[in-house]
Amino acid sequence: MKMLIGGEWKAAASGREMEVVNPATWETVGTVPSGGHEDAGAAVDAAGEAFAPWADLPPVERGKVLFRTAVLVREETERLAATLVAEQGKPLREATDEVRGFAHVLEYYAGLSSSLYGESINTKAYGRIIVERRPLGVCAGIIPWNMPVMIAGWKIGPALTAGNTMVLKPASTTPLTTLAIGDLFLKAGLPAGVLNIVTGPGETLGEALVTHPVVRKVSFTGEIGTGRHVAETAAQTMKHVTLELGGSDPMIVCDDADLAVAAAGAAGGRFYNCGQTCTAVKRVYVFSDVADRFRELLVEKTRAITVGDGMEKGVRMGPLNNAAGLERIETVVEDVRDEAEVLVGGKRPEGKGFFYEPTLITGLPVDAPSLREEVFGPVLPVVEVEDLDEAVAAANGTRYGLGASIWTKDLGRAERGCRDLEAGIVWVNQHLKAPPETPFGGVKWSGTGRENGPHALERYTEEKALLIRS
Ligand code: NDP
Numbered sequence: 416m417k418m419l420i421g422g423e424w425k426a427a428a429s430g431r432e433m434e435v436v437n438p439a440t441w442e443t444v445g446t447v448p449s450g451g452h453e454d455a456g457a458a459v460d461a462a463g464e465a466f467a468p469w470a471d472l473p474p475v476e477r478g479k480v481l482f483r484t485a486v487l488v489r490e491e492t493e494r495l496a497a498t499l500v501a502e503q504g505k506p507l508r509e510a511t512d513e514v515r516g517f518a519h520v521l522e523y524y525a526g527l528s529s530s531l532y533g534e535s536i537n538t539k540a541y542g543r544i545i546v547e548r549r550p551l552g553v554c555a556g557i558i559p560w561n562m563p564v565m566i567a568g569w570k571i572g573p574a575l576t577a578g579n580t581m582v583l584k585p586a587s588t589t590p591l592t593t594l595a596i597g598d599l600f601l602k603a604g605l606p607a608g609v610l611n612i613v614t615g616p617g618e619t620l621g622e623a624l625v626t627h628p629v630v631r632k633v634s635f636t637g638e639i640g641t642g643r644h645v646a647e648t649a650a651q652t653m654k655h656v657t658l659e660l661g662g663s664d665p666m667i668v669c670d671d672a673d674l675a676v677a678a679a680g681a682a683g684g685r686f687y688n689c690g691q692t693c694t695a696v697k698r699v700y701v702f703s704d705v706a707d708r709f710r711e712l713l714v715e716k717t718r719a720i721t722v723g724d725g726m727e728k729g730v731r732m733g734p735l736n737n738a739a740g741l742e743r744i745e746t747v748v749e750d751v752r753d754e755a756e757v758l759v760g761g762k763r764p765e766g767k768g769f770f771y772e773p774t775l776i777t778g779l780p781v782d783a784p785s786l787r788e789e790v791f792g793p794v795l796p797v798v799e800v801e802d803l804d805e806a807v808a809a810a811n812g813t814r815y816g817l818g819a820s821i822w823t824k825d826l827g828r829a830e831r832g833c834r835d836l837e838a839g840i841v842w843v844n845q846h847l848k849a850p851p852e853t854p855f856g857g858v859k860w861s862g863t864g865r866e867n868g869p870h871a872l873e874r875y876t877e878e879k880a881l882l883i884r885s
Contacts, residue, residue: 416590418448418614419597421461422607427615428453435591438504438734439724439768445502445591450615455582455623458611462553462580463629465608470550470578477576478528483603485521488514488596499564499592500725504733504769505688507725513564517596520568520867523851524576527872531577542884548876550578551655552631555624557617557645558593559637560586560736561691561791566659567593569855569866570634571610577875582611582630584621586637588737590614617641628652632875635659636693639860646863657864657874659856661789662817663697665810666846667832668709669803669823670702676844677822678712681795684820684846686720686732686773690793691740694818696846698786700806703799710758710777710797717759717795720773734769735792741769744792747785748774755779755796781805787813803828811837816858820846839865 417424426432427448435445448454469477488495496510503510534546556570563585574581585593590612597612613620625633625648632655635645642660649656666684668677684696701709725733735741741763748761760774774794779786781798786809800806810819820842821832829843839857840849849855849867856865864874 416445416447416594418450418454418458419594419601419610419612420454420458421464421611422601425454425457427451428457433587433615435502435588437501438736439770441767447590447594447614450613451619452623454613454615455620455627458582458613459553459624459627459629461608461611462582465606466552466580469575469580469606469609472578474528474531474576474578477578478525480600480603480605481521481528481572481576482525484600484605485518485525487599487603488518488521491599495564495592495595497726498595500733502589502591503560503563504736505725506730506733509688510725513562514592517564517568520565520572520851524572524872527869528576530869531872531876541882543882545881545883547879547881548873549879550876552579553629554579554581554632554634554875555627555630556581556583557621557624557633557635557637558583558585560589561688561693563589564592564596566636567596569871572851573866573871574634574875575609577872579632579875580609582613582624584613584615584617584624587614587616622648625649626652630654632656634866642862655874655877657856657866658862659693659864659866660860660862661791661815662693662857662861663787663789663813663815664694664818664820664838664846665698665700665836666696666819667803667806667810667821668699668701668705669821669825669828670705671824672705672822672844673824674705674709675712678709678716680820680822680844680846681713682716682720685795686717686793687847689732689735689771691736691791692847694840694847694849696795696820697790698810699795699797700781700800700809701797702806703801706797706799713797714758714775717773717775722764722770722772724768732773732793735771736769738769740792741771744771744790744794747790747792747794748776751776751779751783751785754783760793781809782812789815803831807831807835811835814860817856817861818842818846
């Protein structure tokens with residue numbers, strides 16, 4: 416496939432290409448341009464040219480294009496989902512949900528398109544003060560490989576609805592579905608240059624977008640180290656920045672919780688997408704008096720997960736997306752083997768693919784250093800705590816603050832969790848779901864800014880004040 420720049424499909428200026436590999440089979444499933452500085456510049460130029468006419472359209476007309484794209488995406492769900500499985504590795508059912516979720520995000524923002532109002536204040540002393548909301552201009556969206564389609568929607572939806580144009584850079588291991596969706600935007604009548612999709616290495620192509628003086632906003636989702644570098648670099652040219660970084664979401668299971676529901680929630684919340692979800696359940700803190708029963712139920716749920724190629728029927732968990740991720744997971748488990756007990760899994764199966772067994776670990780002390788870091792794969796530590804005070808203190812004891820959940824039937828405990836857990840999202844008796852209405856993002860080192868909801872729409876605009884006197 417080629418890159419989408421100014422409504423046309425282009426090779427990299429250097430002529431270089433890179434291969435996309437199926438993480439389940441190690442077969443090459445596509446080739447895309449390996450773009451660099453020059454290609455980033457061409458894409459920003461195209462987005463710059465397209466900006467004024469797109470921003471001048473009545474908002475509802477912009478919304479109609481998003482809505483037509485969503486219709487086409489829904490019609491093409493099967494093909495897009497199969498492409499997503501081939502490049503990312505997730506089971507077909509999850510890929511289908513993700514493609515539908517992308518369409519849902521576009522529909523949501525299409526619906527919000529004409530709701531972006533300004534403000535007006537009448538004063539005797541200064542006349543009428545009007546506050547307009549203006550689009551920012553050219554925005555760059557940089558996305559990771561774990562939920563490449565959904566996260567693309569979280570950036571494209573609000574950016575384009577608010578009247579901006581965009582250059583999107585998918586992760587190098589998962590560019591194919593995003594490019595296929597770019598084609599559907601063109602078919603739906605999106606003017607050339609409003610959305611450009613460039614492919615290539617983050618350190619060169621991504622860096623070129625972040626340093627480009629014409630780009631007014633960078634919305635980045637990825638790892639904390641990269642995010643910090645992006646923020647520092649973007650500050651050199653005073654860009655707006657939204658950062659959605661990693662998480663180490665805690666799940667607190669109280670002694671009055673429905674343990675069967677909580678065990679299903681823990682297994683679903685951890686092993687969905689092979690554990691590579693930013694808001695996955697990454698640590699469970701369970702009250703000691705129900706810990707044995709909870710572990711039994713969770714072991715049962717975990718053993719029932721079928722691992723394999725995401726296109727095979729009945730598969731519930733695919734491989735990790737890439738070799739580096741697999742190596743990190745192997746190291747995490749080896750590093751705790753001496754102090755913890757591996758209840759289920761703990762190794763990679765033989766054969767091809769970046770597979771790792773769904774793994775449960777128990778016996779770690781509540782202050783184990785390994786619990787403070789994000790583990791991006793199918794490994795779940797279950798840690799015992801005495802009470803809610805200890806659980807909340809442990810849950811908050813990391814630099815992360817993306818999501819957190821508390822499982823209880825007691826309203827007082829639920830309220831305590833909502834109030835005291837340091838996170839951008841707190842769930843009660845559930846974990847993971849985040850429909851487009853949910854402002855999504857973290858506190859502390861998990862990032863700045865929010866995606867989704869009307870809040871994200873505002874973050875793709877800036878206020879302009881007009882003081883008018885007759
Ligand atoms: P990375 O930070 O490695 O990569 C993310 C994106 O940034 C990729 O497109 C990458 O390109 C690009 N990139 C890399 N270096 C630069 C650079 N110097 N300048 C600009 N762009 C660059 O993250 P991963 O892809 O490994 O994603 C996994 C991480 O993302 C996890 O920590 C996870 O928790 C987090 N995440 C957070 C979410 C949230 O909403 N909070 C949601 C999803 C994931 P390339 O692929 O070419 O290297």
